[in-house]
Amino acid sequence: MPQHVANSLPGTVHGQIAQVGSVHGGITFNYHSAQAPDQVPRRPDQVPRPPHRFVDREWALAELDGALAGAEETGGCPIGVFSGLPGIGKTAAARQWAHRHRERFPGGQFYVDFGALAGGAGGDVSEALAMCLRGLGVYDSYLPARLADRAALYRTLSADRRMLVVLDDVSRPAQVTALLPQGAGSAVLATSTWRLGELALDGAALLHLDVLDRESSLELLAALCEQRRVDAEPEAAAELVGLCGGLPMAVRLCAARLLTHRRLTIGALVGELADEQSRFGRIGASSGREERTMVAALEVVYRDLSDTAATVYRAVGCLPSRAFDTALTALVSGYSREAAQEALDTLEAASLLTATEDGRYSVHDLVRLHAREMSRRLDPPGTEREVVRRVSGHYRALALLADLAVRADRLRITEPVEVLGAGVREPGSGDAGPFANSESPRRDALDWLEAERGDVLAVLRAAAAFGFDRQAWQLAESFTVLFLHHRHLAEWRESLELGAAAANRDGQPAAEARLRSLLSRPLLDLGRDDEAREHLEAADQLAVESGRVVLQASVQEFLGRYWDRHDPARAADAYRASLMLNLQAGEGRGATLARYFLGCAQSVGGDHAAALAALAEAREDLLARGDARMAARVLADLGRTRARLGDVAGAVADLRQAVTELRGEGASHYEARALEDLADLLDDPAEARDCLRRALVVYKEGGSPRAADVLSRLVGD
Structure with a gap:
């Protein structure tokens, strides 16, 4: 790969990936964002279109x-x-x-x-x-x-x-x-x-689909590279499709080569392909005929690539991600964006890769395997490892920037300056990376993470497998912000398990404690409470060893979440410990959240007076911090606590206001829960039914299983 390539990317990025080192100024991302919930189509049409020129089947x-x-x-x-x-x-x-x-x-x-x-x-x-x-x-x-x-x-x-x-x-x-x-x-x-x-x-x-017959193969070849060329060399065309073994992909590769090289005759291509099949037959006698056919076809196409396109092809084969764009291609190949784009255009024209609807590229698994094998054969030792190093560093930076855009003041062990360099301003400054200049940086950051979810996880696996432990655990830590909003539980669990193991190998007890405590969340959601407790107990010990008081406070909060399910009194004790540690560390927002969860635990445990005081203080502080969404959630719990105390009028007033605030914040799930609780307290049956109808609409729109319960209440009335 070319060396000493500057890491500079001015201007606007078209696609979902940008090479990030030190970021100066704004970066604009153009990509297909995830749909908002109210935009989910009533008639999904998700199946991709069939390929051009379908024959025989x-x-x-x-x-x-x-x-x-x-x-x-x-x-x-x-x-x-x-x-x-x-x-x-x-x-x-x-x-x-x-x-x-x-x-x-x-x-x-x-x-x-x-x-x-x-x-x-x-x-x-x-x-x-x-x-x-x-x-x-x-x-x-x-x-x-x-x-x-x-x-x-x-x-x-x-x-x-x-x-x-x-x-x-x-x-x-x-x-x-x-x-x-x-x-x-x-x-x-x-x-x-x-x-x-x-x-x-x-x-x-x-x-069971078998290979194409001779007539169908000829039909496909003619459809792809013009009937007149097949008619001009009928015997050579018949021999060519015979050498392709009836594999549609091999026919398409050969047709693409004939199209991109107008002076190449079908007869000349037959000679090349016959030589390659003979060579691979000699060195791979145990391989099946179809496998040798594909390898031979790929070799013929590969041999004709320019040096730049061939280098890009081999680099793409080493990528752990399934999709990639021009910026990432430039990063892993060492070429400029312009040269990388030209090479990608060449590879697409040769049918070695496919352009996707979101402006990126993908390759067939057989092509990827061939490209990777060519890299192992021709590139210096360690090339694949170097590609994984670059890609993991690249995704680590972008995932951190997305994390900062969603919640800059969230507890994180990763030091942003270590990953992003001094060119990115401090979190919360209004210019913390490429998402900060969008109209809705939080939404766009989550949309990007959702769109890249599969590739980020693939990169995380590769980073861990190649021993890039620092990149792995830092990527896992930033990646978890997606799962706090979109709960892909199996992927969340796997990413945190990989991250915690990498942090352990990297000798980072604070990072391991953070990731193990986060891991308790998907484990609890998956009903694996015993495993969650084991990770939390290990995290508690590691947090103490790290000497980080804020981290100890966070682990205690997660322990409280566990004990909420098993022992409300112990949950309250854990939240008290979290509150004291946060206050000791001067972590205001952490203390407020601990106070909120403590109030909820006290209310469930019957200590309603203490719960009211804790919840009221938490709401006041959240409003002062501008966190209207969490403040509205607290208000709903204030209403529930007043109801338990018998203060129906106060509970109704709090829940009415909470419904209004939650609706304004787009927190429909919490709004529906508040509406149900409010309906239980209202004297006016018509108003109560209106609340339940509104909750039913929310639950139905979101596909909540609670819709059936609310509907039965309405029908039963």
Whole structure:
């Protein structure tokens, strides 16, 4: 890779990634932001369009038509499975069928790529259910934590829809059966390199895709690189598709080369490809013919790349992330943005990568493996490690900037100046990085983290695997701000486990304590309370060893959250300890939050007078700090405490005001809870029903399971 490349990026960035060293001035990010809850489409249309020039699979599509129609007549949810080799066209066939039958599914088309989801312990299925529930209109705040509860809610919400669910890159039958919708006329279409024969017991139509026949391969070649060229060299064209082995991806690679090199004849390309197949046959006799075909086709295309494009290709193969843009490509290859963009254009024209709708690029897994192998063969030792080092540092900086934009005064062990350099102003100064100059830096930062979630986790895994422990735990710490708002529990848990282990290896007890205490949150949500307690007890000891009083206070607050579930008295003791430690450290906001949680615990425990005092003081301080959202939450708990004391008039007044404030802050979940509590206290049945109706609207819009309870109350009245 070229050396001594300056880290400078003036102007405007188009895409989701910017190379960050020392940041001077503003950086503008143009990317597809996540939809606001009230913008969730009523008819999801998530399946990507099929590729240009689809051929041959008409028999499979027709067979699928018949199988799904027959299954629909017998009841239940029909399942179709396309299986076959990588690069055989399974995904293309599934997308083509979905595209042709859009009108058949008025409830929408849902799409999950299991290849992009983290596996292990059902985490991929859980996240797939979350993706579908979001498509059905469920807010993150209402997503159940447990896999079984998500599956139950999915069945409920899909019961009145006629919908199609397309599942790409499935590896286990459970990934399909967990996502079967309940609505009459719905269907599931999956793709897999495995045949998934177990699904036959569920009535699935198992359609194994073989290689293209000669005629179909010629049809695809002619469609991609012009019929006249095929007609001019019919024998050579027939030999070429024969050498491609009927693999659509290999045909597309060859067609792209013919298109980009107008003077290259089909006969000359046949000679090149034949030589490569012979060479790989000699050195890889144990490989299958299809594998040798793909490698040979990739070698032919690769050999024709310019030095710059070849270097970028190899660097892309070393990326742990599945998607990338020009800025990241420039960072890992060492080229300027202009040179990197030119190389990406070349690689796209050669069909070695695909431009995505958000302005980034992706590569097929087989192409990625080939690019990585070429890097290991041709680049200096340690090149892949260097790419991971650069990428992990890059994402660490951007994740920290996003974290600062969401909450600059949040407790963090990472020192911003260590990651960002002295060029970024102090947090809270109004210019803490690329999100600070947007109209809504907090929202844009969370949207960026959500859009990059899968790639950030992939980078975190790679950083930990290569021993970049400092980058790993600092990235995990900043990354957790996303999960505090969007609770992807399996990914949250994994990122914190990786971060805590990295902090331990890095000899950073404060960081390990912080990450272990944060880890208790997803573990509690997942119902793994014993594990949460173990991590909290270890975090408590590490925090004391670190000598950081504020960190000790934070761990005590997390312990209080644990004891809230098991022993309210011990919870109150933990919150008192947190309050005293925060006051000792001069941490005002931490003390206020500890006082708030203490008041809630005292109220539940029956000490209502002390609870009122603690909650009133917490609300006053939060208002002084400009934290209207948290202040409104405190006011609602003040109302609940007054109700427990028998002060109905005071409780009604507090809850009325809390509803107004929470609505103004867009805190719909807390607003609905306050409305339910208010309805319980009102003497006027009509007003109480109005409160419940409003709560029902909020719960229905967010997909909350509480909607059913509120509806039963309304019907019962």
